Amino acid sequence: xxxxxxxxxxxxxxxxxxxxxxxxxxxxxxxxxxxxxxxxxxxxxxxxxxxxxxxxxxxxxxxxxxxxxxxxxxxxxxxxxxxxxxxxxxxxxxxxxxxxxxxxxxxxxxxxxxxxxxxxxxxxxxxxxxxxxxxxxxxxxxxxxxxxxxxxxxxxxxxxxxxxxxxxxxxxxxxxxxxxxxxxxxxxxxxxxxxxxxxxxxxxxxxxxxxxxxxxxxxxxxxxxxxxxxxxxxxxxxxxxxxxxxxxxxxxxxxxxxxxxxxxxxxxxxxxxxxxxxxxxxxxxxxxxxxxxxxxxxxxxxxxxxxxxxxxxxxxxxxxxxxx
Amino acid sequence: xxxxxxxxxxxxxxxxxxxxxxxxxxxxxxxxxxxxxxxxxxxxxxxxxxxxxxxxxxxxxxxxxxxxxxxxxxxxxxxxxxxxxxxxxxxxxxxxxxxxxxxxxxxxxxxxxxxxxxxxxxxxxxxxxxxxxxxxxxxxxxxxxxxxxxxxxxxxxxxxxxxxxxxxxxxxxxxxxxxxxxxxxxxxxxxxxxxxxxxxxxxxxxxxxxxxxxxxxxxxxxxxxxxxxxxxxxxxxxxxxxxxxxxxxxxxxxxxxxxxxxxxxxxxxxxxxxxxxxxxxxxxxxxxxxxxxxxxxxxxxxxxxxxxxxxxxxxxxxxxxxxx
Numbered sequence: 001x002x003x004x005x006x007x008x009x010x011x012x013x014x015x016x017x018x019x020x021x022x023x024x025x026x027x028x029x030x031x032x033x034x035x036x037x038x039x040x041x042x043x044x045x046x047x048x049x050x051x052x053x054x055x056x057x058x059x060x061x062x063x064x065x066x067x068x069x070x071x072x073x074x075x076x077x078x079x080x081x082x083x084x085x086x087x088x089x090x091x092x093x094x095x096x097x098x099x100x101x102x103x104x105x106x107x108x109x110x111x112x113x114x115x116x117x118x119x120x121x122x123x124x125x126x127x128x129x130x131x132x133x134x135x136x137x138x139x140x141x142x143x144x145x146x147x148x149x150x151x152x153x154x155x156x157x158x159x160x161x162x163x164x165x166x167x168x169x170x171x172x173x174x175x176x177x178x179x180x181x182x183x184x185x186x187x188x189x190x191x192x193x194x195x196x197x198x199x200x201x202x203x204x205x206x207x208x209x210x211x212x213x214x215x216x217x218x219x220x221x222x223x224x225x226x227x228x229x230x231x232x233x234x235x236x237x238x239x240x241x242x243x244x245x246x247x248x249x250x251x252x253x254x255x256x257x258x259x260x261x262x263x264x265x266x267x268x269x270x271x272x273x274x275x276x277x278x279x280x281x282x283x284x285x286x287x288x289x290x291x292x293x294x295x296x297x298x299x300x301x302x303x304x305x306x307x308x309x310x311x312x313x314x315x316x317x318x319x320x321x322x323x324x
Numbered sequence: 325x326x327x328x329x330x331x332x333x334x335x336x337x338x339x340x341x342x343x344x345x346x347x348x349x350x351x352x353x354x355x356x357x358x359x360x361x362x363x364x365x366x367x368x369x370x371x372x373x374x375x376x377x378x379x380x381x382x383x384x385x386x387x388x389x390x391x392x393x394x395x396x397x398x399x400x401x402x403x404x405x406x407x408x409x410x411x412x413x414x415x416x417x418x419x420x421x422x423x424x425x426x427x428x429x430x431x432x433x434x435x436x437x438x439x440x441x442x443x444x445x446x447x448x449x450x451x452x453x454x455x456x457x458x459x460x461x462x463x464x465x466x467x468x469x470x471x472x473x474x475x476x477x478x479x480x481x482x483x484x485x486x487x488x489x490x491x492x493x494x495x496x497x498x499x500x501x502x503x504x505x506x507x508x509x510x511x512x513x514x515x516x517x518x519x520x521x522x523x524x525x526x527x528x529x530x531x532x533x534x535x536x537x538x539x540x541x542x543x544x545x546x547x548x549x550x551x552x553x554x555x556x557x558x559x560x561x562x563x564x565x566x567x568x569x570x571x572x573x574x575x576x577x578x579x580x581x582x583x584x585x586x587x588x589x590x591x592x593x594x595x596x597x598x599x600x601x602x603x604x605x606x607x608x609x610x611x612x613x614x615x616x617x618x619x620x621x622x623x624x625x626x627x628x629x630x631x632x633x634x635x636x637x638x639x640x641x642x643x644x645x646x647x648x
Contacts, residue, residue, distance in 0.1 A: 042460050110341060136363050
């Protein structure tokens with residue numbers, strides 16, 4: 001427990017949600033949640049799976065908060081809308097499903113220009129429509145800062161959870177890695193370029209077709225890369241009770257990532273392995289499986305625990321938590 | 325357009341979301357939303373209905389914002405959780421359905437005591453479990469103030485929309501009206517009583533069994549009373565292209581509502597007809613239908629438009645909009 005906590009109660013330091021951290025908070029609030037026959041997959045995966053009639057619906061919720069997930073001086077309202085939809089659609093993609101619908105909770109200061117709200121809505125709808133999904137409901141309220149809460153619903157012929165990776169499986173990724181993180185780093189230092197990186201931060205391009213393709217190809221486990229590959233693959237190996245080792249030579253480092261790393265100093269591979277917000281997919285496949293063309297092998301699943309790079313822990317940040 | 329707008333662009337006053345108002349904002353952002361074969365009921369009703377396999381899933385999202393929908397000095401975290409779940413479960417109830425699952429987006433300042441978050445989660449789960457529903461997913465983030473975004477999913481054997489009321493139908497209500505509004509008025513003036521009213525504001529008690537019962541009994545239209553009976557029945561008559569007239573003698577005014585009206589001055593019927601947050605149901609039934617016992621007749625549907633009380637417009641507030 002950290003000791004920099006001002007409030008106390010009866011001499012005990014009051015534990016805050018920052019002390020618990022994002023994952024600690026989620027663990028505590030989801031502990032002991034009831035379940036029922038209709039809950040096929042509960043909290044802890046990219047999306048939950050709820051029985052509906054003879055079938056099932058995938059559902060996931062993601063928040064975008066001004067100042068935490070976006071800045072109005074870095075991204076247009078339309079771009080924030082595209083990203084809010086994309087990171088939710090990605091959660092269904094990561095289960096091997098196809099998103100069909102979104103609901104949107106939108107809270108904002110009363111003085112927000114109407115155009116910002118309508119541009120946001122257009123961005124959400126355009127991103128959804130790009131894969132045949134639609135906004136079907138929502139709620140609005142006034143608030144101190146802008147909050148966009150999106151819930152996505154979808155369907156899958158076969159659901160790929162996080163916990164199915166087995167020793168000997170191939171680790172593979174689909175989509176871009178590192179660009180969005182490099183873009184955020186550039187924007188944070190006051191740069192507006194390189195364009196490819198900054199645009200990837202503003203509007204990610206999840207490999208939407210790759211999720212259902214991986215499911216059809218028999219992927220044993222899958223998640224999307226929102227917090228960084230090492231962190232998100234970490235969730236897969238933890239849920240699966242295995243370890244994974246990545247081959248650093250297997251990764252293509254985008255030119256824009258190299259440019260940012262050179263300008264700011266540091267290892268470009270850090271953006272690829274630990275940068276978040278690209279909404280790529282990482283999946284595991286049996287060595288006998290035929291991987292869909294969108295995936296490229298980057299490592300292997302082993303017995304044990306944790307994620308290593310060329311057999312050793314990677315020296316760098318491994319994803320971000322929102323309360324730290 | 326209001327002219328108290330400070331920001332201008334090219335000499336034109338910049339229109340804000342406060343200028344548009346909550347319903348204006350919703351109308352603008354939902355205008356032109358795409359639709360598809362899977363969207364059976366889109367935006368504009370209590371919940372949307374999405375096709376899933378051969379069946380369908382009801383879905384609705386509601387936001388609760390600190391300082392707008394609750395105050396930490398008026399309600400405990402557990403009570404806020406109960407209410408956040410209740411107002412969402414009520415949306416499925418208002419479609420004639422049964423809620424099965426919730427997702428929760430939770431944003432809060434990093435210094436919030438952990439206990440507040442876990443109490444909130446317990447309140448949400450307890451309210452959901454009271455009707456056999458469960459929390460199956462969510463997201464957390466840091467933010468300036470507390471935001472609770474709940475999405476509910478449910479099923480219905482028969483869905484009751486807002487737009488089916490016909491001239492000659494009986495208007496009927498199930499559940500309590502006026503208590504929560506009176507409780508809010510009391511709290512706003514610094515009172516902590518009467519208990520029945522204050523508790524109704526903190527934790528509403530929607531008539532959960534009455535929604536599916538109304539659907540089974542052939543209700544022609546239904547909605548829940550979140551913004552006040554006159555406002556919410558107004559949405560029903562507008563969607564149905566009809567008018568409604570209420571009989572003021574048909575309403576039972578709870579004792580606690582009378583107490584608050586006497587203490588603060590004013591007509592107790594104002595709380596019953598225009599007070600929000602009780603999450604009662606208002607439905608319309610053919611005169612030949614056998615209403616479920618939870619419902620009591622309070623008026624009639626007529627040709628025309630708008631809602632009247634004893635043939636005349638009601639002189640008082642007709643619900644609240646969040647941006648005014």
